[in-house]
């Protein structure tokens with residue numbers, strides 16, 4: 237069968253599935269029909285793939301980056317971790333975890349929020365925070381997207397932990413999205429981007445975002461809060477970029 241024919245067949249299969257199973261009954265990751273009684277909008281295959289994407293236990297305890305045995309963690313010593321006490325995250329940012337986050341962020345898929353929020357809550361053994369604070373979006377970006385995914389995750393996490401959501405931060409400058417900014421320039425891109433909208437003095441804050449890639453955004457937020465007198469700032473995200481580099485490239 238040629239590639240064109242295969243594509244047509246795939247599309248036919250997808251359309252048939254859409255007719256038979258409404259959107260809500262399809263897996264959020266792969267679109268395949270899922271079991272009607274599945275509690276989390278995933279098919280069984282994607283659920284087990286997602287489980288395999290958990291941050292491995294050998295990751296750095298503080299920042300969840302890969303560490304070489306017996307060596308100090310390079311990310312912890314970087315500027316990005318300086319104002320951040322500790323990082324919590326259930327997943328590595330790739331494959332199904334990445335798809336779920338994109339579904340939430342770019343396809344406004346509300347079903348992804350409780351799924352990710354639940355996993356985030358489970359990744360959070362400590363609960364001694366005074367409040368949960370979202371990474372704010374600039375008003376322009378908020379109007380464009382219609383919602384702030386960090387705030388949605390905050391509310392979900394708050395419902396599961398009882399820690400109140402306080403929108404402590406404000407985004408003052410409009411920047412190019414970090415995802416479209418080269419990694420080396422990300423720190424500069426968010427410099428002085430945030431300020432405190434409310435009193436953060438003495439608070440133990442849990443900052444929430446969807447993903448930590450270079451950590452520049454979280455670092456800029458945490459620095460603003462620490463400068464405003466917050467006692468500590470930890471970070472909880474749905475996924476962290478985790479590049480162990482220990483696997484040899486296959487070719």
Ligand SMILES: [Zn+2]
Nearest residue numbers: 263266279282
């Ligand atoms: Zn699936």
Ligand SMILES: [Zn+2]
Nearest residue numbers: 296299309312
């Ligand atoms: Zn570390």
